[in-house]
């Protein structure tokens with residue numbers, strides 16, 4: 001399956017602490033999409049499903065995994081295999097998904113997925129959706145609409161999107177207000193992740209200030225991080241969290 005990136009621990013992509021896997025590939029092209037680099041179906045990012053599954057299971061201190069993108073359902077058969085792989089080995093791990101499709105589209109077969117073998121598009125259907133859905137505890141569904149962007153609806157980048165609970169594991173009480181999260185991997189890559197990060201294009205000047213603050217925070221902290229790092233730097237992450245400043249709103 002095509003993987004954009006993977007994060008071993010996050011607190012802004014669903015209830016509790018979660019692994020996050022961003023799948024590579026999406027043709028929905030929402031204006032203002034948080035990450036256009038996740039759109040191409042780039043074969044160089046192909047990983048075996050069991051390898052991704054084992055990596056997820058190796059992550060410590062998490063209660064679940066969230067699949068985001070890219071568009072996870074556009075790799076429908078591999079997504080189903082990966083969910084099954086995880087649930088068979090760790091039934092207690094919850095699974096969530098961020099999708100640009102609405103539930104209505106997925107139920108009605110108004111979606112498509114790309115064959116992992118031939119790159120051909122295949123029409124999605126209710127059966128495949130139901131096979132994936134049986135493994136899911138929650139989902140955030142719907143396109144990102146730049147004109148409806150919001151910062152006060154948990155997990156949703158725009159007001160049209162909906163959080164749907166697909167099992168009895170979670171309820172609205174488990175959702176936290178939107179917040180930001182900065183992860184620094186000590187192999188010198190910096191990542192900013194979170195629901196608000198998806199909306200950065202529509203308030204660029206504010207975002208520039210916000211980014212500068214984060215960069216300053218990063219610069220001030222990185223020396224300390226490096227002193228604290230153990231010999232396996234790539235395995236060490238540090239994270240800062242906080243609620244968004246009030247001015248960073250639409």
Ligand code: SF4
Pocket residue numbers: 026027028029030033034035038069070071099100101143144
């Ligand atoms: S916001 Fe999500 S669904 Fe929309 S284009 Fe970007 S990755 Fe695709």
